[in-house]
Amino acid sequence: MPDNQDFDFDVLIVGGGPVGMLLASELRISRAKPVVLERLPERTPHSKAFGLHARSMESLDRRGLLERFRDGAPSWNNGHFAGLDVWVDFSLLDSAQNYALLSEQTRTERLLEERAQEFGVEIRRGHEVTAVRQDADGVEAHVTGPEGSYTLRGRYLVGADGGRSLVRKAAGIAFPGTGGKVTARLADVVLADGEKAPMGMERTERGLLFCVPLDDTYHRVATFDFHQARETEGELTLEEFTDSLREIWGDDLGASRPRWLSWFTDSACQAEQYRAGRIFLAGDAAHTHFPVGGQGVNLGLQDVLNLGWKLAADINGWACEGLLDTYDRERQGPARKVLANTRAQIALMNPDPYVTPLRELFEDLMRKEEVNRHVAEMLSGVGVRYDLPGPGHRLLGDFARDLTVTTAQGAVTLPKLLRRGTFALLDLSGRPEISGVYQEWAEPIAWPGRVQHVVGVCEQEAELAGLLVRPDGYVAWAADKGAPPTEIAEGLRAALAAWAGTEGPGRPVFK
Ligand SMILES: Cc1cc2nc3c(=O)[nH]c(=O)nc-3n(C[C@H](O)[C@H](O)[C@H](O)COP(=O)(O)OP(=O)(O)OC[C@H]3O[C@@H](n4cnc5c(N)ncnc54)[C@H](O)[C@@H]3O)c2cc1C
Numbered sequence: 001m002p003d004n005q006d007f008d009f010d011v012l013i014v015g016g017g018p019v020g021m022l023l024a025s026e027l028r029i030s031r032a033k034p035v036v037l038e039r040l041p042e043r044t045p046h047s048k049a050f051g052l053h054a055r056s057m058e059s060l061d062r063r064g065l066l067e068r069f070r071d072g073a074p075s076w077n078n079g080h081f082a083g084l085d086v087w088v089d090f091s092l093l094d095s096a097q098n099y100a101l102l103s104e105q106t107r108t109e110r111l112l113e114e115r116a117q118e119f120g121v122e123i124r125r126g127h128e129v130t131a132v133r134q135d136a137d138g139v140e141a142h143v144t145g146p147e148g149s150y151t152l153r154g155r156y157l158v159g160a161d162g163g164r165s166l167v168r169k170a171a172g173i174a175f176p177g178t179g180g181k182v183t184a185r186l187a188d189v190v191l192a193d194g195e196k197a198p199m200g201m202e203r204t205e206r207g208l209l210f211c212v213p214l215d216d217t218y219h220r221v222a223t224f225d226f227h228q229a230r231e232t233e234g235e236l237t238l239e240e241f242t243d244s245l246r247e248i249w250g251d252d253l254g255a256s257r258p259r260w261l262s263w264f265t266d267s268a269c270q271a272e273q274y275r276a277g278r279i280f281l282a283g284d285a286a287h288t289h290f291p292v293g294g295q296g297v298n299l300g301l302q303d304v305l306n307l308g309w310k311l312a313a314d315i316n317g318w319a320c321e322g323l324l325d326t327y328d329r330e331r332q333g334p335a336r337k338v339l340a341n342t343r344a345q346i347a348l349m350n351p352d353p354y355v356t357p358l359r360e361l362f363e364d365l366m367r368k369e370e371v372n373r374h375v376a377e378m379l380s381g382v383g384v385r386y387d388l389p390g391p392g393h394r395l396l397g398d399f400a401r402d403l404t405v406t407t408a409q410g411a412v413t414l415p416k417l418l419r420r421g422t423f424a425l426l427d428l429s430g431r432p433e434i435s436g437v438y439q440e441w442a443e444p445i446a447w448p449g450r451v452q453h454v455v456g457v458c459e460q461e462a463e464l465a466g467l468l469v470r471p472d473g474y475v476a477w478a479a480d481k482g483a484p485p486t487e488i489a490e491g492l493r494a495a496l497a498a499w500a501g502t503e504g505p506g507r508p509v510f511k
Contacts, residue, residue, distance in 0.1 A: 009035040009122075010315045012141050012154040014129045014167050016040075018049075018105065019283030019300035020160035021112035021123075026308025028119040029063070029421035030471070032315045035152065036121060037143055039128035043113070046188070046260040047104035049297045054090060055381030056298045057097035058399065059305050062418040062473050066097075068111055075099040081293065081375050082348035083201030083208065084359060086366040092373040093382050096402045100380070105297060132157060132170040132279065139278045156311055158280045160304070165285035171276040177339070180265025182207075182290070182346060183230045186222040187241045187261050192254020194219055207248040207351055221255060223248045226350055229265070236261040266290040266346050268339045274303075274328040282307060287335040289342040292349070293379045299338050302381060303331050309421055309471040318450070318501030330386045341378055386474055389498070391491045395478040400424075400469045407456035414469065421471045423451040423500050425492075428458050429465035429481060433489045441496045451500055468495050 011027055013020045016038030027034040052060075052069065060066045077099050078087040091098050103111075116123060127145040134140070139157040143150055159167025168175060191197050197219060202209045208224040223244040241261060242252040268289040274281050283300030307327045313319035348359055365371045377383030388397040403414045405426055417424040427434040438453050451468075458464065465488055468477040477495030479488045 007138060007154055008152045009033050009154045010156065011035075011311060012037065012129075012139060012152055012157040014132070014141065014157065014159050015161035015283075015285070016113070016123060016125065017160060017162060017283065017300075018109050018112055018297050019285075019304055020158075021109065021116050022301055023158060023160060023282060023304035023308055024116040024121040024123070025063070025112070025119055026304055026421065027312055028116070028121050030309050030312030030316070032312040034121060035154075036116065036123045037127045037129050037141065037152075038123065038125050041126035041146075043106060043109055045106060046262075047106045048262075048291065049105040049108065049294060050102060051294050052101045052103050052108065053294070053298045053380040053382075054093055054095045054097045054099070055384065055399070056301050057099075057101060058095060058382075058402075058415075059301065059473060061097065061402075061415045063421070064416075064419045065111070065115060066415075069101060069103055069108075073107075074102045076102070079293070079376070079379055080201065081366070081379065082345040082359070082362070083203065084348070084363050084366060086363045086372075088366070088376050088379060089372050090376050090380060092369060093376050093380060094401070095380075095382050100294075108297065129161070129166060132159075132167055134171075134276075134278045155315060156278050156280065158282055158304075158307070158311075159285040160281075160283050160300075161285050163284040163288040165281065167279060168271060168281055168285050171279040171281075173276055173281065174272040175269045176272060177267060177269025177288075178343070180267035181226070181229065182266040183225045183228070183263060184222055184265065184290075185225070185236055185241050185244045185261075185263045186220065187236070187238070187255060187258045188214060188218050188220050189238075189241075189255040189259075190217055190257045191219050191221070192256075197221075197253060198249075201349075202249075203349065203351055204248055204250075205351055208349055209245075209249045211253075218259065221245070221253065224349065226352075230263060236263045264291075266342075268343055270332070270335055270339055274331060275324065280307060280311070280327065286331075287339065289339045290346055292342050292345045295338050295342070295379060295381075298381055299335060302334065302384070305472045306331055312421075313501060318445075320498055320501050323499075333387075334381070334384050337378065388474070388476060390477055390495055391479075391487070393475075393478040393480070395464075395467065395475045398475050399473050400467065400475050401460070403458050403460055403467075405454050405456040405458050407454050412454055412456075417452045417454065418469065418471065418473060420449070420452075422449060423471060423476075424467075424469040425451050425453045426458065426464075426467040426469070427453070427455040428461065428467070429488070430457075431465075431485065433485045434466040434492060437489050437492045437496070441493065441500075445501075451496075466492065468492065468499070470499060 010032040011034040077091040131142040210222040245252040282303040386397040
């Protein structure tokens with residue numbers, strides 16, 4: 001058992017937004033002990049994000065959380081790209097969750113916090129991290145809480161503290177990117193005549209208007225000004241907001257009684273590294289971009305699904321060398337692509353009449369199923385695939401689909417097998433080598449909970465001999481039935497050693 005005496009917690013998580021809360025559960029399910037340090041005494045009542053995309057829903061399903069998120073929440077098949085008149089059709093996705101779910105960020109945060117609480121995670125609200133320092137063995141956070149200041153020591157620290165991340169700055173991680181040229185002003189307001197308000201996104205000569213109803217009384221209205229950068233960093237006022245409405249829409253829509261006013265720009269930046277020694281970044285602390293396409297929360301959740309089990313493997317003493325560095329390697333690419341697609345959307349949304357033919361061309365392209373599917377995969381995260389080492393196979397590095405395996409004990413689905421945050425090894429070969437390699441690997445470890453091993457038949461993948469799926473749902477190894485037995489055995493042996501470790505007793509199975 002690893003020595004825990006010098007540490008208050010295994011992982012200090014700075015920030016209890018959606019990303020920090022999910023990370024806490026991911027660590028706990030993998031037998032590590034995190035603490036969440038959140039400066040807000042209570043969850044904010046204002047939702048930035050509206051929804052969740054397919055890859056998030058697939059991942060939540062692999063932790064048994066899908067039903068909670070779906071419960072009472074509307075879903076829809078369409079999304080928009082740059083506000084084009086041709087919709088993105090999520091039903092084209094090759095995914096069991098081929099839709100977008102309406103889950104306001106406050107709801108998403110509540111559900112993720114409740115989950116962390118069920119796992120017994122210590123969540124300290126009203127505790128602000130003011131400084132971070134690391135040495136060779138651990139990390140210290142200086143915290144100011146309701147009863148004064150104190151210091152906590154952990155093996156690792158993760159900055160999930162949003163776009164202005166103190167952790168990122170303390171770790172000396174550069175945040176290069178493009179500066180903001182477009183100013184968005186957003187308000188949750190009552191409109192004089194909500195029924196007659198424009199719906200969705202409207203491009204005007206000077207910018208864009210975004211307007212959707214939130215409930216029977218309130219609308220979310222935003223103006224995007226492409227011509228003039230905001231001159232102040234101060235808070236947005238109702239007056240400035242209604243001025244921008246008149247400027248962009250020609251009428252202030254009788255907006256009044258704001259319950260939330262906010263502004264932001266299209267600046268898009270990405271941390272040069274997601275790791276500096278014992279400090280990691282995730283979510284908006286690692287990447288920020290214009291919220292067009294609703295991708296930020298989704299991207300951040302995928303960061304911590306990638307990071308959680310790797311950190312826990314290290315803490316539990318069985319991570320192979322270099323495992324923690326794969327986090328940066330795997331997660332930089334998806335964020336780079338999201339930043340690129342949001343920049344492309346901003347370019348297409350520009351009110352300049354010269355852009356109009358480009359929009360029309362894009363609309364024509366979007367009518368083609370292949371193009372529309374590509375855009376749906378991009379926005380939903382379903383197109384994410386990691387470049388993983390190993391013998392080439394069409395599924396390597398891809399997200400494993402919802403396979404069902406018929407075993408001697410009955411049918412079992414892959415999402416269910418992954419619920420406890422373990423690996424899953426599907427032996428579909430009908431031959432001895434895969435289970436033989438697994439037994440030979442598992443015996444000295446004497447910790448059956450690290451890999452869920454099932455033997456059976458999968459009708460959806462009749463050619464497949466075996467599949468090793470990581471806790472985050474991505475395929476670490478796959479082989480077809482036609483492959484030579486020695487190649488199958490060697491490939492699996494190498495993949496188990498590389499990803500699931502070889503030594504280390506691990507900790508008792510977390511209940
Ligand atoms: C208008 C708007 C609309 C959006 N719409 C969508 C959408 O539809 N879909 C989508 O996926 N994304 C959307 N986004 C983006 C999304 O809101 C962010 O990507 C998301 O909030 C990032 O989550 P996070 O946990 O990384 O950071 P945050 O949500 O920023 O959480 C960080 C937390 O850290 C805390 N914190 C900060 N510093 C400290 C400190 N020093 N000590 C302790 N605690 C600290 C903060 O209080 C905060 O609670 C939108 C953003 C905006 C602005």
